[in-house]
Amino acid sequence: LVALISVPIRAAEPLASWNDSAAKEAIIEFVKTVTDKDSSGYVAPEDRIATFDNDGTLWTEHPMYTQMAFAFDRVRTLAPQHPEWKTQQPFKAVLENDLKAVAASGKKGLVELIVATHTGITTEEFEAIVTDWFKTARHPRFKRPYTECNYLPMLELLQYLRANEFKTFIVSGGGIEFMRPMTMEVYGIPAEQVVGTTIATKFEMKDGKPILMRLPEINFVDDKAGKPVGINQFIGKRPIASFGNSAGDREMLQWCSAGTGPSLKMLVFHDDAKREYAYGPANGLPDSPFGTFPQDLMDEAKESGWVVISMKNDWKTIFAPEKE
């Protein structure tokens, strides 16, 4: 009996889908340090803030950002009410599935697409549209809901951090109201812990009922140098752990690094064409307009002690088994 009691019950192994490589070790060592009251690097639970990029860090961003797939579907849905789109870019390109022509429309075209598909409706209407879309849309390659194209090792990481009293946040260039309808179910992250790009919104009374109308204007872009700004504005604390996958996360990781205590910075590197995708252009992989990981980011990671996660070598599994 005494022997039984003295053997601690073994908890389900954390980070089970991670190989026993340096990346996993870095996570476990960091968590040990900040949760050990006798360590000089101890951090009180209320300051254990971890921020996660979404596209390419928590879920797949190829062959295009999920939100872009949503916008394209919205264009197709709305096209009958807009006969002019047949000849008008970038809508014509979307309807003809011509990604190159969409790209050629540049930032101006992208904003036009967002305005046409994401605004002019109330926040409640938009939430319902997004929720419906997630129910039916499927990833073209993996043939499963986009909400099941997230990375199992990263879900385990989120859970592991929360089990160690971290508060986990998403800090994404994606639309905040595009993500919020799914973050709780998919990542266990509640709406109030999602930071993202916002649309200008206006309070109005309509038929005696208050509404929030989404205006045809982008309010805040939560990407690159916008990420530390968004973190400061929404969270008001500097994260001690930050996770990203592209040049859009550089400033967030720099901001995380600049605190006084220990911090963990990691970048997911997509080097697994077989199980997911491979793109850089760092390390000689093909370039990509979605989630670009340039060589100078790879160099900065090396110099700064940011851990680069190789999807190929560090992860046993990419996706969770498909749900029924």
Add this chain to the structure above:
Amino acid sequence: LVALISVPIRAAEPLASWNDSAAKEAIIEFVKTVTDKDSSGYVAPEDRIATFDNDGTLWTEHPMYTQMAFAFDRVRTLAPQHPEWKTQQPFKAVLENDLKAVAASGKKGLVELIVATHTGITTEEFEAIVTDWFKTARHPRFKRPYTECNYLPMLELLQYLRANEFKTFIVSGGGIEFMRPMTMEVYGIPAEQVVGTTIATKFEMKDGKPILMRLPEINFVDDKAGKPVGINQFIGKRPIASFGNSAGDREMLQWCSAGTGPSLKMLVFHDDAKREYAYGPANGLPDSPFGTFPQDLMDEAKESGWVVISMKNDWKTIFAPEKE
């Protein structure tokens, strides 16, 4: 022994500083409804969002907003570096303690004061200045730190809601970075649950170190119709309980009311000149530029079932005993 076990241990009485009047009863009834799984009004813990205005709802806002007292002190501190302020409004008025002349400078003057006292420094510098100020500044009438000029019954309400698995947020017209240094210690509300007015902020590298510079520009005003916008942007869920004290909270309470389930809306009415202050102009009390409670808000409260808290009649105590 059996008798002892069967008698439940009596918990410390909630809302002990509230008189047994309709306001206290409304709170307890509402909490009972939304936490009772057998009730049709049951709300899952993750959706138990409560939003609190700060000035005049959680702490004193007379003889002027605390943040204004801070700005005035900053003008005095910075005055030696700005000899021109001796003749330039609104600074001259501040240095001469001439509140009427400050008021006469209008919104333009207020913005000039904020820009001069709140911007042109980093977020870290501003946080340090605010933290220091709270340590030494004293309320002119109550002769105690501003951080001890909060209302004990409201602290009990915050605690009572949190004990019932509510998440409590501040949603204030005050500056978000002015409040955050004190909200955890004073209200038990962490920085990431504070919504407020924001200053435009820019990420920069300075001497190889990332900083966030506070620019001379107000980014977002979290007041009146801005409150539902701020709630939607920062929290992303509609509150089921909202607490305010002035015309600045009208739209927040309307937004809270418009949900599908039960909701609690309350307004603190300052009718206690003896223990705190009395102002309206509702119910014939004197008008006030800080925390104006107009008669049409009182009428709307009555029509809409918003509970008006009389500080005089509903609260046994206003402030907690002074700390040593």
